[in-house]
Amino acid sequence: MVKPTDFRRLSPFLWELPKGARADMRVPARIYADEEFFEAAFEDRSAEQLVNTTTLPGLVAYALAMPDIHQGYGFPIGGVAATRLPSGVISPGGVGYDINCGVRVLTTHIAEEEVRPYLDPLMTALFQHVPCGVGRGHAGALGAKQLDQVLERGASWAVAMGFGTKEDLAHTEEQGTMEGANAGAVSERAKSRAKDQLGSLGSGNHFLEVDVIEQIYDPQVAARFGLVEGNIVVWIHSGSRALGHQVCTDAVRDLQSAMRNYGIQLPDRELACAPFDSPDGQRYFQAMVCAANFAWANRQMMTHLARQAFEQVLAGKVKDRQLTLLYDVAHNIAKVETYTINGERIKLCVHRKGATRAFGPGHPAVPEAYRDLGQPVLIPGSMGSASYILVGTAGAMEQSFGSTCHGAGRVLSRHAAKRAVTGQALRQELGQEGIVIKAESMSGLAEEAPEAYKDIDRVVEIVHQAGLARRVARTRPIGVMKG
Amino acid sequence: MEQGYREIPHTADVELEVWGKDLPELFTHAAQGLFSLAVRFDPEPRISAHRVINLSAPDWETLLVDWLNELILLSDENEEAYVAFEVELPGVGQLSARACATTDFTRTKVVKAATFHNLTIKEGPEGVRATIVFDV
Numbered sequence: 001m002v003k004p005t006d007f008r009r010l011s012p013f014l015w016e017l018p019k020g021a022r023a024d025m026r027v028p029a030r031i032y033a034d035e036e037f038f039e040a041a042f043e044d045r046s047a048e049q050l051v052n053t054t055t056l057p058g059l060v061a062y063a064l065a066m067p068d069i070h071q072g073y074g075f076p077i078g079g080v081a082a083t084r085l086p087s088g089v090i091s092p093g094g095v096g097y098d099i100n101c102g103v104r105v106l107t108t109h110i111a112e113e114e115v116r117p118y119l120d121p122l123m124t125a126l127f128q129h130v131p132c133g134v135g136r137g138h139a140g141a142l143g144a145k146q147l148d149q150v151l152e153r154g155a156s157w158a159v160a161m162g163f164g165t166k167e168d169l170a171h172t173e174e175q176g177t178m179e180g181a182n183a184g185a186v187s188e189r190a191k192s193r194a195k196d197q198l199g200s201l202g203s204g205n206h207f208l209e210v211d212v213i214e215q216i217y218d219p220q221v222a223a224r225f226g227l228v229e230g231n232i233v234v235w236i237h238s239g240s241r242a243l244g245h246q247v248c249t250d251a252v253r254d255l256q257s258a259m260r261n262y263g264i265q266l267p268d269r270e271l272a273c274a275p276f277d278s279p280d281g282q283r284y285f286q287a288m289v290c291a292a293n294f295a296w297a298n299r300q301m302m303t304h305l306a307r308q309a310f311e312q313v314l315a316g317k318v319k320d321r322q323l324t325l326l327y328d329v330a331h332n333i334a335k336v337e338t339y340t341i342n343g344e345r346i347k348l349c350v351h352r353k354g355a356t357r358a359f360g361p362g363h364p365a366v367p368e369a370y371r372d373l374g375q376p377v378l379i380p381g382s383m384g385s386a387s388y389i390l391v392g393t394a395g396a397m398e399q400s401f402g403s404t405c406h407g408a409g410r411v412l413s414r415h416a417a418k419r420a421v422t423g424q425a426l427r428q429e430l431g432q433e434g435i436v437i438k439a440e441s442m443s444g445l446a447e448e449a450p451e452a453y454k455d456i457d458r459v460v461e462i463v464h465q466a467g468l469a470r471r472v473a474r475t476r477p478i479g480v481m482k483g
Numbered sequence: 484m485e486q487g488y489r490e491i492p493h494t495a496d497v498e499l500e501v502w503g504k505d506l507p508e509l510f511t512h513a514a515q516g517l518f519s520l521a522v523r524f525d526p527e528p529r530i531s532a533h534r535v536i537n538l539s540a541p542d543w544e545t546l547l548v549d550w551l552n553e554l555i556l557l558s559d560e561n562e563e564a565y566v567a568f569e570v571e572l573p574g575v576g577q578l579s580a581r582a583c584a585t586t587d588f589t590r591t592k593v594v595k596a597a598t599f600h601n602l603t604i605k606e607g608p609e610g611v612r613a614t615i616v617f618d619v
Contacts, residue, residue: 044493044494070495071495072495072496073616096618097595097596097618098618189556193559193560202593242593245596245618249552253545256599268599268601270598270599270600414619415490416492443591443592444591
């Protein structure tokens, strides 16, 4: 069992466990944290899980944890690990069961005072338009051919069907369609679970929020991002629903036996993996890309539904009701990316499990509109606190495989959160702060109470100070919709 | 009947400790624990169907994960939950089971999957015991 004293402090916000600290480590383990968050990583299995990830074959440089690190299974949540291609491994545990869980932000020209009188009907309309909870999606049942198109074309399919614009695609990671999809690599069971879920939020920590921009830190970047203090923005946090869950279940099961063929032994079966260029590795990657595309189509459809709700409630009352997509980021995904390591340009498979891509200025994958600035980085907090919009940095490219944190990170179990507060009490409490809550489940609402999460301000302060992304704006919720 | 499972605190997901006098009972209690997390049954749920499940796996731990993930899949596909189970384990890694389905329930949580994380089935004087982490 690793201890805090086994780590050395490299800088005020970076701690490292050297490679030899445990015999099976292939690379060092690094944690971005202040002292309190660092110590907290040892209160559950978070730190141990990070050290376990350092045993994956083909890892480059180090395995990383962001300040929102918390205990998961296999990888910790808030983890980043990169393997050298072609033969370094890909691990479904490094992506998670909700493949391409991610978040998007829509900007507006609507000031808080303009929307306040209509906030309750607006949240009701959003709740009616955007399916949430454990039920079906907006698209209804998809035929087999249509579903395969969604899996291979992602958000482009949704836009072609009328659920958005080309500008939306330009402002989505991978333009909403990741290369490498092969619908044939997705099991019939996974497809069967997906067929009626497209266009739905889901439950758990997924949400749709209306927030107000309450502070601007970088006026120049904020202006380019279309962020104006006092205006509202819409956050949508969701993923690939049951399709992603089943793709991961299938892969973790299949790779248990495949690992024996490749002679791979690991300390946790949930880290199951295969060489990226092997048939097993490729099958998972192709299926994962399909699930990622499904998630981008899903968030695109919900964007369309949110636009309909805004139009329905605010037409004739607010002059400019347009919702413009700032950006859409994935925070559970594995990507093929190229980095310079020790002067050599190499292709890597970068696993981000609860971590956000944070590409800096000049990177060709950053949309043209933001390329000279760096990509928008979207970090949602909990429903009673705040969320942040940051910008990617050169520092992230040098230190963290172009990655940063993904949210606040849990500190309380769901059970403990429900013991601390009931859903009804929480709704009342937040209501007194002017936050309108629409929730499918009061129990689910209590599980996501602000007390269950780390302080988002401190998480973001750490990544800002460490140079993994730069603060642009802070938003606070005024309307929250939970599944 | 005594409950054969309890929830253990887990920061992000849900961890269940499950026990039984033998493996079939452990598998039954694990299934009951899964549906206690995922649904709230009506007071007197009516049986709407029976599902026959046959699985094979290289070891008991894999079989336990397969069993729970099969139930998650069937529940999702058929929009039903399972109130009772008959589990037979005729050989190592072999399962033959019947699950009694009902539609008289409310789904309270999406359980994405049962995981292999830290999963071992331990034998002791009182029977068998396992801890299972579910992604929720």
